[in-house]
Every structure is written in C-alpha cells, then in structure tokens.
Amino acid sequence: MSQYRQDIGEFLKNLDRWISMQQAVLDSFKDSYPKVRDSDRLDIIVHTRIAFNHMIRTLKAFDDWLQDPFITTNASKDLLIQVWDQTVNILQQLISMDIGHTSQMRKMLDELSKEGKLNPLVARFREIGEERREEGRGTTTISF
Structure with a gap:
C-alpha cells in the first residue's frame, strides 16, 4: 500500500472516530434531556454549560475543517x-x-x-x- 493510501486511511479512521464520538454525545444529550428538565436549577445550568461547551468545540472543529485545504479543495x-x-x-x-x-x-x-x-x-x-x-x-x- 502506498504512503498516500495509508495517510488517507488514517485520515478516514480519524473521521470515523469523530463521527462515533459525536453520535455518542448526541445520544447522551438525548438520554439526559428529560432528566435535566426535571432537575434543580444548578443541574440545569451545569448541563446547559456542558452543551454550550460541546457546541463551541464542534463549531471550532467545523471552522478548522473549513480552513483545511485538503477538505476545501475536495468538498463539493x-x-x-x-x-x-x-x-x-x-x-x-x-x-x-x-x-x-x-x-x-x-x-x-x-x-x-x-x-x-x-x-x-x-x-x-x-x-x-x-x-x-x-x-x-x-x-x-x-x-x-
């Protein structure tokens, strides 16, 4: 296998890991949503901040993605x-x-x-x- 194909393979594995992690986070928020709604004010604040922090992380990753020449030259x-x-x-x-x-x-x-x-x-x-x-x-x- 060429070095090029190995590099692409690793890149694709990283994307698979990101997708799996994002799905796990999504599932976690879906599961915790009704519990948080029924919890006390502090718990709601903490969970909202966790959600904000994950949104910020995801937005940063999207921004990085759109600055990556490999992505921008290949995205349709x-x-x-x-x-x-x-x-x-x-x-x-x-x-x-x-x-x-x-x-x-x-x-x-x-x-x-x-x-x-x-x-x-x-x-x-x-x-x-x-x-x-x-x-x-x-x-x-x-x-x-």
Whole structure:
C-alpha cells in the first residue's frame, strides 16, 4: 500500500472516530434531556454549560475543517451549500434564542429590582464590578 493510501486511511479512521464520538454525545444529550428538565436549577445550568461547551468545540472543529485545504479543495459545492444553509439556520435560531432570553431576563431583573427582591449580595458584587471597570481596575470574579 502506498504512503498516500495509508495517510488517507488514517485520515478516514480519524473521521470515523469523530463521527462515533459525536453520535455518542448526541445520544447522551438525548438520554439526559428529560432528566435535566426535571432537575434543580444548578443541574440545569451545569448541563446547559456542558452543551454550550460541546457546541463551541464542534463549531471550532467545523471552522478548522473549513480552513483545511485538503477538505476545501475536495468538498463539493452541494456539500458546502448544505453546510452554509444549516449554519445560517443555526445562527438565526441562536440569535433568536439570545434575544428572547436576554429580553426575558431584562424584564425579570427589572421587576425584581422594583420589588426589592434581587439578592443584595450578588447585586453588590455587580455594583463593585461596574465601579472597578469605570476606574480601570479590572473586575470582580463575578461578571455580569
């Protein structure tokens, strides 16, 4: 077997491993989805952050993929259009989610503030962070 064919074989094995790993992660999130929905707030936050981190990792891998000359010179235009269409769809969903969530949080925080129901300790950390930023001294470990 030529060196070229061996290199391609290893590359294909790496792709198989990536696909298997992604399928396992997908299955894991599908399995945990209903359990997380019924768990406490901290568990929901932790699992959401795990999901975000995996999305970031996957997006980074996609970005690396699209910078690889071996991939870009061999990918068909149809495949690239499919990736583009799905990317824009995901982007629109993400931005819509962000707008909706941020709007809801803004409204909720405004209401809690008017009712005097914000956690005073966390609110004070927020104020200190703002003061430090204005003075150019950095921030506290809690960032908002």
